[in-house]
Amino acid sequence: xxxxxTIYQEGSHRWVVIARDPSKPDCVIDTNEYLVSREGDNLLTxxxxxxxxxxxxxxxxxxxxxxxxxxxxxxxxxxDIISSLGLWLECNPDIRxxxxxxxxxxxPHFGGDENSLTAIPDEGMSMPLGSGQIEYVPAHFLHSSxxxxxxxxxxxxxxxxxxxxALLPPEEDELFVRDFDxxxxxxxxxxxxxxxxxxxxxxxxxxxxxxxxxxxxxxxGSIYQGDDVMRFINWFAELPVGLSTFRHRx
Amino acid sequence: MSxxxxxxxxxxxxxxxxxxxxxxxxxxxIAFQINIMALNAxxxxxxxxxVALGFGxxxxxxxxxxxxxxxxxxxxxxDAYLAVNLISDLLRQERRYRxxxxxxxxxxxxxxxxxxxxxxxxxxxxxxxxxxxxxRLRLLDRLEDARKLCQFGTAISxxxxxxxxxxxxxxxxxxxxxxxxxxxxxxxxxxxEALCTGMQRR
Numbered sequence: 001x002x003x004x005x006t007i008y009q010e011g012s013h014r015w016v017v018i019a020r021d022p023s024k025p026d027c028v029i030d031t032n033e034y035l036v037s038r039e040g041d042n043l044l045t046x047x048x049x050x051x052x053x054x055x056x057x058x059x060x061x062x063x064x065x066x067x068x069x070x071x072x073x074x075x076x077x078x079x080d081i082i083s084s085l086g087l088w089l090e091c092n093p094d095i096r097x098x099x100x101x102x103x104x105x106x107x108p109h110f111g112g113d114e115n116s117l118t119a120i121p122d123e124g125m126s127m128p129l130g131s132g133q134i135e136y137v138p139a140h141f142l143h144s145s146x147x148x149x150x151x152x153x154x155x156x157x158x159x160x161x162x163x164x165x166a167l168l169p170p171e172e173d174e175l176f177v178r179d180f181d182x183x184x185x186x187x188x189x190x191x192x193x194x195x196x197x198x199x200x201x202x203x204x205x206x207x208x209x210x211x212x213x214x215x216x217x218x219x220x221g222s223i224y225q226g227d228d229v230m231r232f233i234n235w236f237a238e239l240p241v242g243l244s245t246f247r248h249r250x
Numbered sequence: 251m252s253x254x255x256x257x258x259x260x261x262x263x264x265x266x267x268x269x270x271x272x273x274x275x276x277x278x279x280i281a282f283q284i285n286i287m288a289l290n291a292x293x294x295x296x297x298x299x300x301v302a303l304g305f306g307x308x309x310x311x312x313x314x315x316x317x318x319x320x321x322x323x324x325x326x327x328x329d330a331y332l333a334v335n336l337i338s339d340l341l342r343q344e345r346r347y348r349x350x351x352x353x354x355x356x357x358x359x360x361x362x363x364x365x366x367x368x369x370x371x372x373x374x375x376x377x378x379x380x381x382x383x384x385x386r387l388r389l390l391d392r393l394e395d396a397r398k399l400c401q402f403g404t405a406i407s408x409x410x411x412x413x414x415x416x417x418x419x420x421x422x423x424x425x426x427x428x429x430x431x432x433x434x435x436x437x438x439x440x441x442x443e444a445l446c447t448g449m450q451r452r
Binding site: 001050051053054055057058061062065066067086087090091 | 345346349350352353355356357358361363364367370371
């Protein structure tokens, strides 16, 4: 079963990561879900695919009542991100899911409708969470054409979806990056293939480098913190991506 | 059937209805061939005149039968489509139920609200299961109607053979047509029987 671990807490404001499911089927990629909670307002980022819903639900129940989740955020439209939407709506029909406007008529194939989905405009938006605000930051074409990250300026945490993701071997699946150089080898292939646009990548790196980020939290792999955040942004900026690199590798 | 979703039963049902729809297509094709054949037989009887008056009447009956059979098959096809939709929904419900049940089992103290969700799922599942059962019963009724229609067709195709014997110089042509009628009707009956058996087995 997945486990829930608090990675940030300031009063009632906290971030909890739900990660590492040793009992998940091998054919399903492991994912990190993040609970952002503030004064009883609960938001879950990239809640995951249907098959891992029981594990996420159970791990979440050790921290909060899963039925109290009020918001979901889907960084993009992939099944490992949001195909559990129908199940979350079974538990709480009033739940609202925030997703790029591009996917608001695609996601209902997983569940929900116009009443349960809020379309995020291309330029992003802010929304209140408890007494604070969170920001939906554009990350289009990284990798999806309608893609957002979630930034919490008070916690200084950026949930970065697939950016920063790494496909870790079981013996190296630490929750936090400990050895950047060792870790980044498991991220390289993923970023080369998934992140198709150099222009989009450099634009994101430029914006991310100006943000105050203590933790960069991807949907797969380990969390970057402290100096590793900037190290990752610089590494990503330098990494050749896109079709030309793909051709070389064929 | 229990109102608790049981894995794999719905996927078996789905395959059954898909097979039914394929079988219906085969019957519709034969009914179309009978229709064309009967039209030609009516024209032949008209040319033969008085000696083929009875044959003409029987050909018209066979033509009506083929139209009625086609209509019946259309209704069956609509029901099969409805059943496929319902069972697809049932499969979705089954999967959701399975995952929600797993989640409930993993939670140490499931809240009453979560138990309510499970109850609602079971009620919804039961409702759709009953609708599938109703559609299947309706399909069986229609298949029974089709079987009776074919039995009637068998009887009149035999009468056509007898009438052909009075056809004098047209006798051979009329006999050939009546033989073909009989063969076509004989081809439909096993298909209808197979569809009935397929539906009853579920």
